Amino acid sequence: MTDAEAWSDRIDTTTPHPARRYNYWLGGKDNFAADRESGDAIARVYPAIRTTALENRAFLQRAVRFLTREAGIRQFLDIGTGIPTADNTHEVAQSIAPDSRIVYVDNDPIVLTHARALLTSTAQGATAYIDADLRDPASIMSNESLVKTLDLQQPVALMLIAIVHFLFDEDRPYETVGRIVDALPAGSYVVMTHGTSDFVPKELREYGEAEVRAGRLKLDAVGRSRDEVAKFFDGLEVVEPGVVPIVEWRNEVPQDDRPPLADTALYGVVARKR
Template identity: 80%
Template sequence: MADGSGEDWSGRIDTTTAHPARRYNYWLGGKDNFAADRESGEAIARVYPAIRTTALENRYFLQRAVRFLAGEANVRQFLDIGTGIPTADNTHEVAQSVAPSSRIVYVDNDPIVLTHARALLTSTPEGATAYIDADLRDPRTILDDESLRKTLDFNQPVALMLIAIVHFLFDEDKPYELVKTLVDALPSGSYVVMTHGTADLNDPAAREYALREIQAGRLKVDARPRSHDEVAAFFTGLEVLEPGIVPVTAWRNPVTEADRPPLVDTAMYGVVARKP
C-alpha cells in the first residue's frame, strides 16, 4: 500500500491489532477500520456506553479551540500530533476558514492515517499543510523533521495540538518529559491544547465494572486515564486560559449547560494554555 508520496507501508499495517486512530474512526461512524478495531471499540463501549459521545464532544472541543486560536489569539501555525483519520472540520479546515494563511503540520504513526491525510487534507492556496510519519514518543524526530521546519516558523507562535493522544502514554513512557521537550521547543506566545481521558468524571459503579472487566481479562487497557492534578502537571510554567482544566463540554461552549451531555458521558478533560 502506497500513498502519493511513493512510500510503501504495506508491511506496517497490522489489521489484527486495534489501533486508537482506527477505533476512534469506528466510534465516529467511519469506515476506515478493521475487525480488531471494531471489536476493541465494542468492548470499551460495553464498559463505557457513552464512549461515542465522548469522541464527538472531544471533536467539538478541537474545533472550538482552533477557532479561538486562529481568531482571537491570532495564531497562524499549528502542530497537530496524533492526527487521526480525517473526518469533517479538521484542524487546518477550521483554522483556514478563519485565517486562510494558516499553516498546519500533522503527525501520526499510522500509515492509514497518513495515506488519508495526504489524499484529503488539502490546504488553501494561501496556507500550507504537511504530514510527518512519527510517534509522540520520539519528539526529537518530530522537531527535527525537514518538512516541519519548512512549513512552520519557530520564531513565531505555534499551537501544539495534543488531542486525545497523551493518555496513550503510560508512566514508563515518561509522558511529562516528552510533552516538555515539545513545549520547550515552542517560542514565547505559543499555545498548548490538550484533551486527556480521565476517570474523575465516571460514575463509581462504571469504574468498578471496568476494573472487574480488566481484571478478568475481558477488557484490554491501552490507555492511562489521569486525574485533574495529573493533567495539570503537564502545564507547569504555562498560563492556563479560562475556564481552566475542565470537561471538554465545558470549555467555551456556546451550548447551554442544560443541553450538553452529562459529565459522566464525557470523561475527558480539555485545556488551552499559553507559553509566556
C-alpha cells in the first residue's frame, strides 16, 4: 500500500474538516458534502467568509515576501498547510530566493494526498511534508524530515496561518505555540493569522450565537480579541505595523479598494524572536 492509499483510508467524508471547508470557500474542488454544508452554514451567519479566506491568502503571500526579501529568511515551517492552491509558501519564497527550504505540516488526509504537489521545489532549495498535529509540538520538532530539511541553528519562519483559532482553551494554545517558538533559534520569525469577532457587527454576532444555540451551526474554532492574539507574542519583537487586521498589514492595495474590516475577521501578525 502506498502512502497516498494509506492516507486516503483515513478520510472521513461525513465530518467537515477545516482544510476542506477552506478549499470550498476558495473555490476549490477537494471537498465533500459535509464540508460544503458546514461552509454554507458559516456563510449564512458570516456572509463575508469567502472574502476573509481570500484576504488571508493574500496576507500569507505578503508576509512570505517580507520575510524573504527584507528579513533574509530562507527556512519556513508552515503548520496547518491546507490543501494546495496557487502561490503556496514555497512557491512565493523560492520565486525570490530559490535556495529557500520549507517544511509543511498538516494532519488532514486530503492534504496529505496532495503532498507531491507541495513537495515540488527548486533544485537549490528543498521541501518536505510532515503528517502531524499542531497540538503535539514534540512530534513536529523531532520529526526526521524536519531535521533533515531545516537547520535549527539558523533562523526559521514559523507560519501559523488560520490554524491557532482551532485550538480551544483546553488545548493550551499559548503553551502549545510557545513550545514551538522555544525550539527555534534567535532571529526566527512567527507569522500568524487568527480569527476574531472584534470587527463583526453586534447584530451579526448575536445572530451567530442564536444559530449555535439552536443547533444549526457548530463552531470548531474560537475567535480571540486583539489582546488575546497579542499574548501569543509576549517576549517577541512585533514587526510594524503590529497586531492589525490582515488587510492593514503592509498592504499596497489602496485603502478605498480594500474590503471593510467587518468582511475580514482575522488579525495578522509577524514577530521576531530576539
